[in-house]
Amino acid sequence: MAVNKVPTEAELAAAPLLQGWVLESPSNSRPWLYGWFFGHPEIDDGDHGHTSPVLQMDTGSPAHWATTENRLYRLGVSYPPAEREIRYWSQKLRRRRLMPLGEAPGGGDDVEEMIAFIREEKPFREQKLERMVNAYRDELAMLKK
Structure with a gap:
């Protein structure tokens, strides 16, 4: 998926879901998302972890998707x-x-x-x-x- 491109509905429907996500910005690298993964081809449902660095993120409030170095994610709820x-x-x-x-x-x-x-x-x-x-x-x- 190209950066600076809004994903299509079909692309979003096929993307894994990241629940309870938070955008973290480590001091020595680009930001990534932490959260619980669902529907990921390589990560068990409900596992907690972080994505590869974020390249682009929906600017809506709340955000509904993010593109990382490795894939597109649908963004679910973000907990305080x-x-x-x-x-x-x-x-x-x-x-x-x-x-x-x-x-x-x-x-x-x-x-x-x-x-x-x-x-x-x-x-x-x-x-x-x-x-x-x-x-x-x-x-x-x-x-x-």
């Missing part, structure tokens, strides 16, 4: 930072226990359930979890304004 962190840890712990990953990153759409699961698993100090939970609650409050 604290919610992303909670989903990341929930999924990581689910994988450790060989539990199904679920269709949504973190195991579902109930973030409160993910928080309870992380609390039961105790992967780190309670203080760290409380900081994540408080940041998540602040995000929710900001979104409601």
Whole structure:
């Protein structure tokens, strides 16, 4: 796919989906997208990782697609930072226990359930979890304004 070209509906329909994505700009390289992959020919559904460097991205709000060095992606939802962190840890712990990953990153759409699961698993100090939970609650409050 050529850069500076808007993908067709057919190209988008065939592209893998990146859920819970965030654009990261490492200091020593071009930006890439982190998120959970679905429908990728080489990555298992629900795996978390990053793309190759981004060449072009939809300028809409929200963005619906991005072209990287290796392929075109459809962009799903983009979670706020604290919610992303909670989903990341929930999924990581689910994988450790060989539990199904679920269709949504973190195991579902109930973030409160993910928080309870992380609390039961105790992967780190309670203080760290409380900081994540408080940041998540602040995000929710900001979104409601």
